Amino acid sequence: MNILQVLPELNVGGVETGTVDLAVSLVNLGHKSVVASCGGELVLELEKAGVKHYTLDMRNKYPFVIFMNIKKLADIISQEKIDIIHARSRAPAWSAFFAARMCGIPFITTCHGYYYQHLFSFVMGWGKLVIVPSNIIGKHEINDFGVPFSRIRHIPRSVDIDKFNFKGPQEKSRTEFIVGIIGRITPIKGHTYFLKAMSKVIRNIPNVKIWIVGEASRGKENYREEIDVLIKRLGLLPHVEFLGKQRDIPHILNQLNLLVASTITEEAFGRVIIEAQSVGVPVVATRVGGIVDIIEDGVNGLLVAPRDIQAMSQAIIKVLGDINLAKNLAVAGRKSVAEKFTLKQMVDKTLQVYEEALKPNILVIKLSALGDCVLSIPAIRALRNKYPKAKITCLTSKGSEEVFSRCPYIDELIVCDFKFKDKAIFGELKLAKVLRERCLDISIDLQNSKKSHILSFLSLSLQRYGYNNKKWAFLLNHKAALPNVPLPPLEHQAKILEMLDIKSYDKKLELWPTKEEEEYADVFLKNEWMKPEQKLVGINISRSSRWQTKIWPAKFIAKLSGMLMSCDIRLVLTGLESDLDLARDIVANSKTKPIIACGRTSLHQLACLIKRCNVYISCDSAPLHIASCMNTPFVALFGPTDPLRHLAAIGKFVLIYKELVCSPCYKPNCKDIKCMRQITPDEVFAAVKKLL
Numbered sequence: 001m002n003i004l005q006v007l008p009e010l011n012v013g014g015v016e017t018g019t020v021d022l023a024v025s026l027v028n029l030g031h032k033s034v035v036a037s038c039g040g041e042l043v044l045e046l047e048k049a050g051v052k053h054y055t056l057d058m059r060n061k062y063p064f065v066i067f068m069n070i071k072k073l074a075d076i077i078s079q080e081k082i083d084i085i086h087a088r089s090r091a092p093a094w095s096a097f098f099a100a101r102m103c104g105i106p107f108i109t110t111c112h113g114y115y116y117q118h119l120f121s122f123v124m125g126w127g128k129l130v131i132v133p134s135n136i137i138g139k140h141e142i143n144d145f146g147v148p149f150s151r152i153r154h155i156p157r158s159v160d161i162d163k164f165n166f167k168g169p170q171e172k173s174r175t176e177f178i179v180g181i182i183g184r185i186t187p188i189k190g191h192t193y194f195l196k197a198m199s200k201v202i203r204n205i206p207n208v209k210i211w212i213v214g215e216a217s218r219g220k221e222n223y224r225e226e227i228d229v230l231i232k233r234l235g236l237l238p239h240v241e242f243l244g245k246q247r248d249i250p251h252i253l254n255q256l257n258l259l260v261a262s263t264i265t266e267e268a269f270g271r272v273i274i275e276a277q278s279v280g281v282p283v284v285a286t287r288v289g290g291i292v293d294i295i296e297d298g299v300n301g302l303l304v305a306p307r308d309i310q311a312m313s314q315a316i317i318k319v320l321g322d323i324n325l326a327k328n329l330a331v332a333g334r335k336s337v338a339e340k341f342t343l344k345q346m347v348d349k350t351l352q353v354y355e356e357a358l359k360p361n362i363l364v365i366k367l368s369a370l371g372d373c374v375l376s377i378p379a380i381r382a383l384r385n386k387y388p389k390a391k392i393t394c395l396t397s398k399g400s401e402e403v404f405s406r407c408p409y410i411d412e413l414i415v416c417d418f419k420f421k422d423k424a425i426f427g428e429l430k431l432a433k434v435l436r437e438r439c440l441d442i443s444i445d446l447q448n449s450k451k452s453h454i455l456s457f458l459s460l461s462l463q464r465y466g467y468n469n470k471k472w473a474f475l476l477n478h479k480a481a482l483p484n485v486p487l488p489p490l491e492h493q494a495k496i497l498e499m500l501d502i503k504s505y506d507k508k509l510e511l512w513p514t515k516e517e518e519e520y521a522d523v524f525l526k527n528e529w530m531k532p533e534q535k536l537v538g539i540n541i542s543r544s545s546r547w548q549t550k551i552w553p554a555k556f557i558a559k560l561s562g563m564l565m566s567c568d569i570r571l572v573l574t575g576l577e578s579d580l581d582l583a584r585d586i587v588a589n590s591k592t593k594p595i596i597a598c599g600r601t602s603l604h605q606l607a608c609l610i611k612r613c614n615v616y617i618s619c620d621s622a623p624l625h626i627a628s629c630m631n632t633p634f635v636a637l638f639g640p641t642d643p644l645r646h647l648a649a650i651g652k653f654v655l656i657y658k659e660l661v662c663s664p665c666y667k668p669n670c671k672d673i674k675c676m677r678q679i680t681p682d683e684v685f686a687a688v689k690k691l692l
Helices: 014-028 043-048 063-080 090-103 119-125 135-145 191-204 221-234 249-253 271-279 309-321 323-340 343-358 370-375 377-386 424-436 450-458 489-498 515-527 554-565 577-588 603-612 622-629 681-691
Strands: 002-006 032-037 052-055 084-087 107-110 129-132 152-154 177-182 208-213 240-244 258-261 283-286 302-304 361-365 391-397 412-416 442-445 463-468 478-481 535-540 569-574 615-619 634-638 653-657
Touching: 002 014, 002 063, 002 090, 014 032, 014 043, 014 271, 014 343, 032 063, 043 052, 052 063, 063 090, 084 090, 084 343, 090 107, 090 119, 107 119, 107 343, 119 135, 129 135, 129 343, 135 152, 177 191, 177 249, 177 309, 191 208, 191 221, 191 309, 208 249, 249 271, 258 271, 258 309, 271 283, 271 323, 283 309, 302 309, 309 323, 361 377, 361 450, 370 377, 370 489, 370 622, 377 391, 377 489, 412 424, 424 450, 442 450, 442 489, 450 463, 463 489, 478 489, 515 603, 535 554, 535 603, 554 569, 554 577, 554 681, 569 577, 569 603, 603 622, 615 622, 615 681, 622 634, 634 681, 653 681
Parallel strands: 002 032, 002 084, 032 052, 084 107, 107 129, 129 152, 177 208, 177 258, 208 240, 258 283, 283 302, 361 391, 361 442, 391 412, 442 463, 463 478, 535 569, 535 615, 615 634, 634 653
Antiparallel strands: none
């Protein structure tokens, strides 16, 4: 893999150290590692390890600079053949996000802070996967920035434990105790509370030295002056030493008797705590943020409430005054670091995230109708074969979900309802937000309507495929030209798949009924006095309320029933509950008694019933395609629609189609429906006998 990490600068700090540790480890594992930042003292360490560094103004938050960095990062991505861009701070994340979209590569973020809830911070939740160092940051991203739980990955910060030599408290001098605080000198680190607590400690244990390691953050120089005044006022001047910024933190820690972390806000993690535990230094820390993920109070450290000066001073005195407690905390601390926070664990988990990010997230849009959804299964199966590790999400409309509910080729099914919850523009915008949360890489529009093109675009899929059908097709960035001649439905879908380099695939139709549904069909027929050796023919009498022109006349069905019964063949009428009146009329006008199954089966139960049929008869409707799924020979009755465009010519079948002057008209209503009325019972009976 070729990985580009972006961050503001490369000076000493937890974010910077973690970036360097990961970059160097990637190179050692044979990956290509690139870093872009403003530069800093750690650049030399990177380059010495074989990591390429690009110096860009990644610290600047001005929109113009961020905009200019998009092109620069895109050039780096292209030049270095980057597979993934990984942002570790907000300012560079804005440039990185748009550069990733320009180049069509995954964008990953790591949230190193408890960000304020404002627009500038939201970009850290836009990663295809969002890495958080602690549970508190994960909850913050979910609750305050709307990041779906499914995209959160918990990877704690780490230490290269081999660089930290353990030295227990019993091995250090107890004639003078050194208590340290390490980190940026900024109000959130709670230096003033720490110093006030230490003034109480020194009254009980005078032989204490206080080390303050770190420099004042930019713009926090006044806070440093406030600390200087406080030290003088508390009489701590003889005890306090400012060590400034230090590179060799393990050396500093090895000299401490105790580390105090007095942070007053939600600390993202607390890297210096696990560094201290690695070298055997006991820790007293405030109970905030990610610190509680590291320290189990009384086991591998002591926790106190933030700003509680009295509790902090008592905890410090307790550790310094009890060598056995200090030793136990140190040993348990080292053990927990070795179990949970090693560099190898962090690198392995990050690589897993990278590998996951490289697996495409694919959206298939197939909203309706039921029969068309059945016909889309081969295309979805072909996508699964092409992208075996991808996450495939299918968007369908209410009423069609049963087709996809058991499909083994999709990972997630989203069901929309354009009549109610997803109605009108606001409903569609909410639905688009649901799709965006999936961080989609590829959208395949098998519906090819204005609505589906808009949803594909609003999903922010990087690659959007569909037909150039003039229905807002400009929203797609990969368009197949509409064919000049009618194409069968599966071949029609194939033109879209060809753009994804899927040249040929199995056109077999599938459904996945359960054993219980198979048994239901058997019991249903048994209860209708169906003899085991008797032949069964099914006929679909249902039709869409919109397509009255697809109906084969009821009197023809009644006549066919008699013709079949003369050959000892039973007829079963299938359809919806709304077709019951029509079914009863057919029975009333028939000399025989066809079996009525209308409204008595689910989709998969109907499939099992059709499977029991020796032949099945249907107009251009979903049951016709279900017969193909179940390998049942079928007679296809076509009238107002073109069989070249709508018939999946799979399996054993007979097509009956009257090519009239007006055919195919695609009119849902017609006065005489000549096309269907000219299909006679004799023709259908002859087709049935041929298939039998």
